Amino acid sequence: MNGSLATAGRVLAQLRNDKRTIGLILVVPCVLMGLLAWIYHDNQPQLFDRIGPALLGLFPLVVMFIVTSISTLRERRSGTLERLWTTPVTKPAFVAGYAVAFGVMSALQAVIVVAFSIWVCGLDLQGQVWQLVVVAVLTALLGTCLGLLASGFARTEFQAVQFMPALILPQFLLCGLLVPRDQLPRVLHWVSDVLPLSYVVDAMKSLATSSDAGGDVARDCAVLVGFIILAVVGGMATLRRRTP
């Protein structure tokens, strides 16, 4: 417990010392949402209402994936992780520390980008705003845990960045944003069933189009939590106290 709080505090302190990264995490999604709203502004504003919420799920996934995979890879390579394993901190506490710190960051990101989308870009949301924020935070946590997992398979920062297109872009293609999932070829539909981003986009679509989406969103969130647990367990398995 103490180890995870200390680690979360340390990761947040690292972020605080790096104002530019904070700016990128918080501002870039807003700029992208603004751009999207602008693209559709004159001709198809209803399309923004359909796609906007889904992208609110994609941004935290991508940003947190990159931030976590790079920062844990830096720990592995700089020797700080090796030193940590000689201290009382445990693996679950270490992972929880990262999840808490980036969870705080992603909650902040979600609140800001959702507020910006609704009040500045005029996003018309049928469902509850707080549910949108919950889904966005869960997605960010998923990104954190997938990033941790990916960093275990990358030897260099260069490789870690390459994992982003390898792991995230296929999910983007199959998540139902380009073609609704039930219109995909059957095999691809099956594949999309086991990809977490599909459930994020499902939940976001329900929130965009229905004022009574609570049940659907809860189900999608439960699936997301399952994916998060899987990714945490997998990510923890890549952490070894003893290395060759």
Next chain:
Amino acid sequence: MTVEELCVDRGGRPVLDHLDLQIPAGLVTGLLGPSGAGKSTLLRAIVGVQMVRSGTVTVLGQPAGSAALRRRVGYLTQAPSVYDDLTVEQNLRYFARLAGVAKDRVGEVLDQVDLTGEGRKLAGRLSGGQLSRVSLACALVTDPDLLVLDEPTVGLDPVLRRSLWRLFDDLAASGKTLLVSSHVMDEAARCDELVLMRDGGLLAHESLDSLLERTGTSDAEAAFLALIDGAGDRQPEPRRLEPGADGAVDPAAARSAGPRRGVASSGRHAQDGDQR
């Protein structure tokens, strides 16, 4: 601390081969040998982060790396392992907090490593020598009973090296056990006991005085060479050192330079260490 029959492979090749060693408590033991001798691997095995093939390492009565030991062992990695994007104090406070140590230790250890007044600087802005002392301070901050230090004095100026060795002596006098590696043979004079390593095996384990007497030499480097020449006569074992990992001891160059002692001669070795 006891090491028994320790075998470690790295990259499919044996790095430590049936190593036996006992380190006495309350002394400064120097682990000396050229780079590539297996010093870091041995230290990693002692702090419990090295995968080992066989053998046992017992530290303060417990198996190396066990949870109870993690509050009692301080480890300094060879390359400084601190968070560049944290200030010096933030680094120290983190490691203190992980071990449940009070924050006032932070100021104390900053004094000990001669970094008073640098606490608010970002670690990434410090010079290499300062950074390695922050890394040392992170190992000291938990007030461990055993300090395992992998080349703590590499690249430091002579005055700082002297003050660190005095610190090590003080710590040993207060009952701590220190195991300090170095590939600079002059540092042998600073240690209570010496462990000389080469090619994953032990060459000697005794005090400097008895080593010099036994080999009839006047400094540690000459004694090291005498031991290698002696071992070579008895058992012509092929060198396992890889070609790239040139040891700090180049026999021909060392002989032509003659016996030497003191910090002035250490520049070349310090550079060797930085290359890794």
